[in-house]
Amino acid sequence: MIGGNYPYGGAIIMAALACVNSGAGLVTVATHKDNITALHSHLPEAMVFDMVEKDRLSEQITAADVVLMGPGLAEDDLAQTTFDVVWKTIKSKQTLIIDGSALNLLAKRKPALWPTKQIILTPHQKEWERLSGLTIPEQTETATQTALVHFPKETILVAKSHQTKIYQGQKIGHIQVGGPYQATGGMGDTLAGMIAGFVAQFYTDRFDVTAVAVFLHSYIADQLSKEAYVVLPTRISAEIARVMKEMSE
Amino acid sequence: MIGGNYPYGGAIIMAALACVNSGAGLVTVATHKDNITALHSHLPEAMVFDMVEKDRLSEQITAADVVLMGPGLAEDDLAQTTFDVVWKTIKSKQTLIIDGSALNLLAKRKPALWPTKQIILTPHQKEWERLSGLTIPEQTETATQTALVHFPKETILVAKSHQTKIYQGQKIGHIQVGGPYQATGGMGDTLAGMIAGFVAQFYTDRFDVTAVAVFLHSYIADQLSKEAYVVLPTRISAEIARVMKEMSE
Amino acid sequence: MIGGNYPYGGAIIMAALACVNSGAGLVTVATHKDNITALHSHLPEAMVFDMVEKDRLSEQITAADVVLMGPGLAEDDLAQTTFDVVWKTIKSKQTLIIDGSALNLLAKRKPALWPTKQIILTPHQKEWERLSGLTIPEQTETATQTALVHFPKETILVAKSHQTKIYQGQKIGHIQVGGPYQATGGMGDTLAGMIAGFVAQFYTDRFDVTAVAVFLHSYIADQLSKEAYVVLPTRISAEIARVMKEMSE
Amino acid sequence: MIGGNYPYGGAIIMAALACVNSGAGLVTVATHKDNITALHSHLPEAMVFDMVEKDRLSEQITAADVVLMGPGLAEDDLAQTTFDVVWKTIKSKQTLIIDGSALNLLAKRKPALWPTKQIILTPHQKEWERLSGLTIPEQTETATQTALVHFPKETILVAKSHQTKIYQGQKIGHIQVGGPYQATGGMGDTLAGMIAGFVAQFYTDRFDVTAVAVFLHSYIADQLSKEAYVVLPTRISAEIARVMKEMSE
Numbered sequence: 001m002i003g004g005n006y007p008y009g010g011a012i013i014m015a016a017l018a019c020v021n022s023g024a025g026l027v028t029v030a031t032h033k034d035n036i037t038a039l040h041s042h043l044p045e046a047m048v049f050d051m052v053e054k055d056r057l058s059e060q061i062t063a064a065d066v067v068l069m070g071p072g073l074a075e076d077d078l079a080q081t082t083f084d085v086v087w088k089t090i091k092s093k094q095t096l097i098i099d100g101s102a103l104n105l106l107a108k109r110k111p112a113l114w115p116t117k118q119i120i121l122t123p124h125q126k127e128w129e130r131l132s133g134l135t136i137p138e139q140t141e142t143a144t145q146t147a148l149v150h151f152p153k154e155t156i157l158v159a160k161s162h163q164t165k166i167y168q169g170q171k172i173g174h175i176q177v178g179g180p181y182q183a184t185g186g187m188g189d190t191l192a193g194m195i196a197g198f199v200a201q202f203y204t205d206r207f208d209v210t211a212v213a214v215f216l217h218s219y220i221a222d223q224l225s226k227e228a229y230v231v232l233p234t235r236i237s238a239e240i241a242r243v244m245k246e247m248s249e
Numbered sequence: 250m251i252g253g254n255y256p257y258g259g260a261i262i263m264a265a266l267a268c269v270n271s272g273a274g275l276v277t278v279a280t281h282k283d284n285i286t287a288l289h290s291h292l293p294e295a296m297v298f299d300m301v302e303k304d305r306l307s308e309q310i311t312a313a314d315v316v317l318m319g320p321g322l323a324e325d326d327l328a329q330t331t332f333d334v335v336w337k338t339i340k341s342k343q344t345l346i347i348d349g350s351a352l353n354l355l356a357k358r359k360p361a362l363w364p365t366k367q368i369i370l371t372p373h374q375k376e377w378e379r380l381s382g383l384t385i386p387e388q389t390e391t392a393t394q395t396a397l398v399h400f401p402k403e404t405i406l407v408a409k410s411h412q413t414k415i416y417q418g419q420k421i422g423h424i425q426v427g428g429p430y431q432a433t434g435g436m437g438d439t440l441a442g443m444i445a446g447f448v449a450q451f452y453t454d455r456f457d458v459t460a461v462a463v464f465l466h467s468y469i470a471d472q473l474s475k476e477a478y479v480v481l482p483t484r485i486s487a488e489i490a491r492v493m494k495e496m497s498e
Numbered sequence: 499m500i501g502g503n504y505p506y507g508g509a510i511i512m513a514a515l516a517c518v519n520s521g522a523g524l525v526t527v528a529t530h531k532d533n534i535t536a537l538h539s540h541l542p543e544a545m546v547f548d549m550v551e552k553d554r555l556s557e558q559i560t561a562a563d564v565v566l567m568g569p570g571l572a573e574d575d576l577a578q579t580t581f582d583v584v585w586k587t588i589k590s591k592q593t594l595i596i597d598g599s600a601l602n603l604l605a606k607r608k609p610a611l612w613p614t615k616q617i618i619l620t621p622h623q624k625e626w627e628r629l630s631g632l633t634i635p636e637q638t639e640t641a642t643q644t645a646l647v648h649f650p651k652e653t654i655l656v657a658k659s660h661q662t663k664i665y666q667g668q669k670i671g672h673i674q675v676g677g678p679y680q681a682t683g684g685m686g687d688t689l690a691g692m693i694a695g696f697v698a699q700f701y702t703d704r705f706d707v708t709a710v711a712v713f714l715h716s717y718i719a720d721q722l723s724k725e726a727y728v729v730l731p732t733r734i735s736a737e738i739a740r741v742m743k744e745m746s747e
Numbered sequence: 748m749i750g751g752n753y754p755y756g757g758a759i760i761m762a763a764l765a766c767v768n769s770g771a772g773l774v775t776v777a778t779h780k781d782n783i784t785a786l787h788s789h790l791p792e793a794m795v796f797d798m799v800e801k802d803r804l805s806e807q808i809t810a811a812d813v814v815l816m817g818p819g820l821a822e823d824d825l826a827q828t829t830f831d832v833v834w835k836t837i838k839s840k841q842t843l844i845i846d847g848s849a850l851n852l853l854a855k856r857k858p859a860l861w862p863t864k865q866i867i868l869t870p871h872q873k874e875w876e877r878l879s880g881l882t883i884p885e886q887t888e889t890a891t892q893t894a895l896v897h898f899p900k901e902t903i904l905v906a907k908s909h910q911t912k913i914y915q916g917q918k919i920g921h922i923q924v925g926g927p928y929q930a931t932g933g934m935g936d937t938l939a940g941m942i943a944g945f946v947a948q949f950y951t952d953r954f955d956v957t958a959v960a961v962f963l964h965s966y967i968a969d970q971l972s973k974e975a976y977v978v979l980p981t982r983i984s985a986e987i988a989r990v991m992k993e994m995s996e
Contacts, residue, residue: 048756
C-alpha cells in the first residue's frame, strides 16, 4: 500500500486498517516517514517504511500480489517519483489498484502503455472527470463505458458517488445500500483498503470480488448507522471481520 | 480547526474528536507539527498540517465553511501570526468560532473591523472578562447583552460557566443539565468542536444549532455521570453519534 | 506531575491516566520531550510539556495544589535538576507526593529543610530501605514509625509491599485486598497517580483520603482479577471512575 | 525483549503486548528509537530503550530471567551488533528465546559455543531450513530431531507451520487447534511474546510451559474465529489474561 504523504497521513492509516481487517494477510505500507508512528499506533500488524526509499519500494512491490497506490499520496514531487517507481516496477501478474491522488497523477500522464492489465480504478466523480474527460453531468453509464475503452480491457472501475457503480467492459454492478451517514473523510480510503484486502485473498472473478467489497463497505456503514448518526471509517474497519464471518455463514 | 500549539496539543485533539464525531464530514486541522502524530493516532479521519505553513493555512481556510480557531492555540508569536492569517483570509460567507486563547488574542486586538458577521464566541468567565471588560460578578445577563453590542450584530456568545448561557442579540438560552463531573480539562475544547461540527452540518437557525450542541454536550456528560464519577471529554465524543441518533428518533 | 524521563516514559503515562480518571480536574505533566506524543495518544486531557523548561516548570508548580514527582523520573542530571526546581519552588500550602526514583534522589540528599510539611511518600521496600536506613527484614511497624520521625511530622508514608500499609505519626492503615495478579510493571505509578487525584479533589483528612486511594487501587485489581489472570495498570485506570461512582452510592 | 528494528517496529510491539498480557511482570524492550513512541502508545507498561545503547542493553540483559531476541530485529549492522551483545552477555542461568530474523543471523553464524543451554527456537519452515539445512519437504519429525543434535541438548524447538510442533530431545508435542484465520502478519511475534511471558513466570517443565503457550495462542485464535473471519494478533493478546483465568479454573 502506497500513500499517506504529508499532510494526508490519515488516509493510508485508514486504508491499511481496512485491508488488514479484511484478511489481506501480510500488509506492507510505504508512507511519509513522519506517518510511521501514527500508523503503528493503530496497526502494528503492518510493516511500514519510508516512501523515499526507492530500492525498498521496488523490492516490496515485486514481492506483492496486489498493490494499492493513492490514499493520501498527494501530487508533489515525492508523489510523482513514487508513482513512477510503481509504474516501472509492477508486472503483468500483479493487480494495481489506483485511488485518490494517484488518479490525478494518472490523468495527467495519460500513459500509452500499462504495466499490467489487472487494473482497478476507484475515482469519485471529480477524479473520474479528470480521468475520462466527462464532466459530472455527462457521467452516464453509457458514456462511462465508452470512456473505459481507453483503459486496459479488464480494468474495473469503481465509480464512487451517492450510488456507487462498478464497471468492467459491458458489466455494471449497482450498490443498493449506503447513505449520508457515510460523509466522513476517509470513507474512500477505507473502501480502497477493503478492495485490496479482498482481491488479495479471494481468487474468484475479480469483478465479483470487487463488488462484494464495495457492497460490504456500504452494508457495514448501513448497519452501524442504525445506532449512530455518524459512521466513522475506522468503525467500519473494526466490523469487517465480524460481518465477513456472518456473511460466510 | 486551528490550535494545539505547544504545549497544548491535547486541546485540538479533543476538539477534532468532537467535531468529526458530530458529523462534520471533512475536517482539516492546523496544529503544531509535533502534535500531528498524536492527533492521527486518535483520529486518522482528520487531515492535519503544520500551522507554520501560512499558504496552506490560507488555502484551507478559504475552502472551509466553518473555521474554529483557538483550542490550545496559546498566545506566543506563532499563535499571533496564525490569528492574523485567519483574520485576513476569512470571508463574510464563513462562520468563525473563536475559543480558548484566541479569545485572549481577540481581547488584546479589539478589532474595529470583522471579516465576517457570523461569529460564535465560546469564552469561560475569565475570558469573557477580558473580552467584555466585565468582571465575573458583573457578568449579569443584562450587562452581557450590553457588552455584546461591541461585536457584530449576529454574534453568538456561549458564556461557559456552571450554568452555561447562549446569547444572540436579545435571545438568551439556558442549559439545564450538567454538573461537577464535568470538571476535567478539555471539556471546553470538546464543546467547541461539537459546535463547529453542528454549525457545519445543520443549516437551520444558527442560534438554535449552537444551543443544541451545547445542550447535547452537557446531556451526554449527564448520562455518562450515572455510571462514572468522572466524565472525560474523550468519552463524551465517543457517545455523540449514538446520542444524536437517539435524539433524531 | 513530573516524571517519564528517558527510558521510563510509560511510568508517567500510567500515573497521568490514573490521576485524570480519578477526577483531578486539570492535570499538567512535565516529562521528557520524546514522551509527549505517546502521552497525548493516551490522554489528550493532560497538558504536557518538556521537563527541561525550568521556567515553565516553576510556573506550573506554583499554579498547582498537588505536585507528584517521581514516576519514571530516573536519576540522571536532568532528573536531579528537576528535583531541585521542585524543591525550590514548592510552597508550604502545597502537597508534594514523592514516588519512584525521586525517592532515591531524596535518600541521597537527606534534606534538612522541607519546603512543605504536606508530604506523601510512596516507596516500595527497597526505596524505603534507602530512605529510612532499615533493611527490608528490619521494616517492622515500630521501626518504620520511628524512622518517620526524620520526616516532617505530617508526612504520610505509603509503604508498598504485598501488604501495603499507610503510616502517619502513630496511625497505621492496613489494606486487606490485593494479590499476585498485581505484579505488572506500572502498578506503583498508577497508585501514585490515584493518590494525587484523590488528594487534589477531596479535602477531608489527608490520611483517610490516601488510604481510600490505596484501597480502591487494590480493590479494582481484585475485581478485575476475577475475570483476568493478569491485571494491567491501564485496566485499573479505566475502571476508576465507574468504581468511584459505585462506592459513592 | 529485543527487536523492532526499522522497518519492522510493529513486530516487537506485538510481541511485547503478548508478553505483558501473559503476566511477565516487568518487561523491558530494546528497539529502534523511532519505535518507542508507538510502543508506548500501545503499552506504557513496558520500559523501552534505544537498541543502540550497548551498555544499557548489557545491563538489562544481565538483570533479566528470560531474553527474547528477534521479532522484527532485521539483519542489518545494528541487528548484528545487537545479536553479538546478547550472545556475549547472556549467562547460563538465563533462558534465551530466538525468533524471527535472529534465527537467520544464528544460521549464518553457526556458533560452536552457546552462552546458555536454555534455548528456545521459534522458526517457521523457511527459517528452520536455514538453521537445520533441511529443505521444507525434508522437515520430517525424524530429520528435525536429528538436526536438533547440533543445538544444546535442552533446546526447545517450536517448529511453526500449519501444524506447529514442539520438540525437545525425543519429545514431540502436537497442537490440534488453529486455522487459516491466523494468516495475518504478527502471529509469530505474538506467539514468541507469549512463550517469553509463560517461561518467565511458570517454573515447571520448560517443554510443558512452552507447549501451553503455543496451545493457548492457537486456542484463542480459534475462539475468536467463531465470531470473526480474520483474527488479528493484537486481538489475541487482548484475550490472553481472560483465557488464562478461564483455564486456571
